[in-house]
Amino acid sequence: MRTTTEWGSTLTALLRRPRPRVISLVGLGLVGLVGVWLVINLVKDPERFFTVFLIGLTTGLVYALIALGYTLVYGILQLINFAHGDVFAFSGLLASTMILTIFDLTELDSAVMIVLGLLGTLVAVVAFGATLNTVIERVAYHRLLGAPRLALLITAVGMSFIVQNVALALYDVNHRRVPELIPRSNVFSIGGVEYQWNKLSVVLITIPVLLALTWLVRSTRQGKGMRATAQDPDAAAMVGIDVNRTISFTFALAGGLAGVGGLLFLLQFNMRYDTGFELGLIAFTAAVLGASATSPARSSAR
Secondary structure, three states: OOOHHHHHHHHHHHHHOOOOOHHHHHHHHHHHHHHHHHHHHHHHOHHHHHHHHHHHHHHHHHHHHHHHHHHHHHHHHOOOOOOHHHHHHHHHHHHHHHHHHHOOOOOOOOHHHHHHHHHHHHHHHHHHHHHHHHHHHHHHHHHHOOOOHHHHHHHHHHHHHHHHHHHHHHHOOOOEOOOOOOOOOEEEEEOOEEEEHHHHHHHHHHHHHHHHHHHHHHHOHHHHHHHHHHHOHHHHHHOOOOHHHHHHHHHHHHHHHHHHHHHHHHHHOOEOOOHHHHHHHHHHHHHHHHHHHHHHHHHHHO
C-alpha cells in the first residue's frame, strides 16, 4: 500500500499537470463531430465520399504549399507575411508566360517537349518566387526587425498591395489559362470513383517537395539553423549562426514553395492578379489551424 507521502506526491503531480484549455476542448469536440459526420457520409454514399476526398486531396496539397510558406516565416520572425499569397499569384502568372510565350507549349506537342517545358517552367517560377520573397524581406522587413510587431504587420499588408498591383500592371485584369498539357483521362475508375492524370500530377510533384522540405529542415545544417533561430535568435547568434542569412533563406524557401503552388494551381484552374488574396486566406486559415493543433505538444516540450 502507498504511504501518505506517496499519495501526496501523486496528488501534487496531478495538480501540476497542465490542464487542457477550454479552446482545446472545443476544438477536439469539433474534430470529433466532423469525424462522426464523415463516417455517416461514408456509409451513406461511399462513391460521392471518395470522389470528394480525391478532389480535396489534390486541392489541399496546393493549399499546403502556400500554408507552409506562411508557417516558415512566422516560425522565424513571428510575422504574418501577407504578401505571400501575392507571390504565389505572381509566380503563377509568370508560369503562364513561360508556358504560352517562352516554350509555346500546346496539347499537340510531344510528351517529351511538354515534360521539359514544364520542368523549365518549374525551375523558373521557383527561382522567381524565392528571389521576389527575398527582395521583399530585405527591402521591407529587414530594417524593421527591432520595431513593434504592428509596424511589421502594416508593412506586410502594404507589400501585399504593392506586389498585387505590379502583377495587375503587367498582366491586366483578365484570367490566364494554359492548354491542357497534362491529360485529363482517368488513372483509375473504381465503382464510379474516377481520378484523372492532371490531378495525380499534383500529388506526384507535391509529395517529393514536402519530403525534401522535411529533410532540409530536420537534417541539414541550414535547417538546424532555422530551428535554432526560431527558438531563440540571440542564442543562435551566440553559437555562430548567421541569423540574417537564415531569415533570408527562410523567405527564399517560402517563396520557392509559393512558386511551385502557383504553377500547379495554374495547370488545374486559371490565374489572375488577385487570385493570391483568396488562396492566401484559405492557406492562412490552414496554417493557423495546423499551428493550433500542435501548440499543446510544443508547450509540453518546452
